[in-house]
Amino acid sequence: MVDGKKRVEHIPEQWVEQIRPLVEQGREFKDAVAEVFAANAQLLALWRRQSVKKRPKKK
Numbered sequence: 001m002v003d004g005k006k007r008v009e010h011i012p013e014q015w016v017e018q019i020r021p022l023v024e025q026g027r028e029f030k031d032a033v034a035e036v037f038a039a040n041a042q043l044l045a046l047w048r049r050q051s052v053k054k055r056p057k058k059k
Helices: 013-052
Strands: none
Touching: none
8 A cells, every 4th residue: 555545556467477476475474564563462462461460559
């Protein structure tokens, strides 16, 4: 996406076999980044829950 809009490029048929692996690699990379973000979000949530438990209570 560019500026919040999807972008579609039409490529010549003779390029398809060269481009297809690159597109697949890009998708795999995007999926891997999404997994890292999800793991980081889980770690952040866990850290926040643990840090709330450790705070001293006010009297």
